[in-house]
Amino acid sequence: MAKRGKITIVEKLCKGCAICVRFCPKQVLEMKKFKVHIKSADACIACAMCELRCPDFAISVEAEQ
Amino acid sequence: MFDYSSYLRKGKLPHIWCPGCGHGIIMKGLIRAIDAMGWSKDETAIASGIGCASRLPGYVDFNTVHTTHGRSIAFATGIKLANPKLNVVVLGGDGDMTAIGGNHLIHACRRNIDMTLIIMNNNIYGMTGGQYSPTTPNGMGATTAPYGMIENNFDVAELVAGAGATFVARGTTYHAMQMTDIIKQAFKHKGFSVVEVIAGCPTNFGRKNKRAEGYSMLEWQRDTAVPLERWQTMGADERADKYPIGILHKQEREDYLTTYDRMAGFKAI
Numbered sequence: 001m002a003k004r005g006k007i008t009i010v011e012k013l014c015k016g017c018a019i020c021v022r023f024c025p026k027q028v029l030e031m032k033k034f035k036v037h038i039k040s041a042d043a044c045i046a047c048a049m050c051e052l053r054c055p056d057f058a059i060s061v062e063a064e065q
Numbered sequence: 066m067f068d069y070s071s072y073l074r075k076g077k078l079p080h081i082w083c084p085g086c087g088h089g090i091i092m093k094g095l096i097r098a099i100d101a102m103g104w105s106k107d108e109t110a111i112a113s114g115i116g117c118a119s120r121l122p123g124y125v126d127f128n129t130v131h132t133t134h135g136r137s138i139a140f141a142t143g144i145k146l147a148n149p150k151l152n153v154v155v156l157g158g159d160g161d162m163t164a165i166g167g168n169h170l171i172h173a174c175r176r177n178i179d180m181t182l183i184i185m186n187n188n189i190y191g192m193t194g195g196q197y198s199p200t201t202p203n204g205m206g207a208t209t210a211p212y213g214m215i216e217n218n219f220d221v222a223e224l225v226a227g228a229g230a231t232f233v234a235r236g237t238t239y240h241a242m243q244m245t246d247i248i249k250q251a252f253k254h255k256g257f258s259v260v261e262v263i264a265g266c267p268t269n270f271g272r273k274n275k276r277a278e279g280y281s282m283l284e285w286q287r288d289t290a291v292p293l294e295r296w297q298t299m300g301a302d303e304r305a306d307k308y309p310i311g312i313l314h315k316q317e318r319e320d321y322l323t324t325y326d327r328m329a330g331f332k333a334i
Binding site for chain 2: 012013015016017018019021022023048051052053054055056057060061062063
């Protein structure tokens with residue numbers, strides 16, 4: 001089975017730069033009122049590029065099988 | 066998932082950097098690299114000067130010192146000489162290191178003390194309102210360059226390699242995984258190692274150059290940074306407006322403390 005990811009967002013820390021939304025290869029995330037939200041959690045492949053590039057420690061991804 | 070919380074000072078987040086600022090990405094890279102090295106908090110010392118980039122040590126829980134403008138390398142040299150067991154890291158922006166601290170930079174390269182310098186190059190003086198810095202590329206806009214930057218910019222990696230640094234590398238915040246690895250390689254190197262990380266300043270550099278979003282700065286890095294292997298096969302025309310990333314220069318040379326002990330004839334410190 002393909003890798004799946006569980007995304008955790010700390011809304012208080014998100015500054016709405018949209019870096020995670022822009023570089024997500026599966027368009028899992030979207031912007032709502034200048035904060036990041038999960039659009040389609042099932043599509044996440046746990047590449048964790050959003051976690052790697054978030055400058056604000058606001059998003060993390062846990063891989064689950 | 067990487068747990069950063071044990072390396073961060075409690076209650077300091079959110080940090081002061083603007084939305085989309087690359088410095089936060091570099092802070093994470095630095096923490097991951099230190100974690101991969103297995104350095105304990107007590108045996109790690111971080112020094113920084115003044116500027117946006119130099120705010121970084123305030124957020125991480127190591128032995129940190131926030132010093133005067135451009136003089137962080139001098140403080141770090143003192144720390145390393147007083148206690149050679151410490152792993153010393155110096156952080157600074159492009160203005161802090163190449164302009165105000167320019168002389169400290171070149172002489173530290175020449176001296177080859179075993180420590181690591183990370184220059185966070187965002188091509189601008191961000192904190193003071195977007196004045197051009199020595200690394201603002203020719204033709205690019207800044208508050209004090211309304212018609213575009215007239216002067217030529219420093220190539221930081223070439224500068225420090227010319228001054229005698231024994232490890233010179235360049236990364237970007239877009240290539241965050243590679244940047245972490247480069248910082249780790251710099252930590253492993255015995256001697257003065259310099260890592261230039263290209264960071265985005267969407268607020269002050271971006272707004273003057275049609276890249277006001279944090280992600281557009283990262284896209285710019287993606288489009289202009291070239292891996293060293295490919296850079297070596299490129300012609301002069303292709304190289305225009307591009308720069309190589311990776312480990313650009315490495316040489317083995319006896320570091321300052323070893324030389325000191327050898328010349329003195331006994332272990333001085």
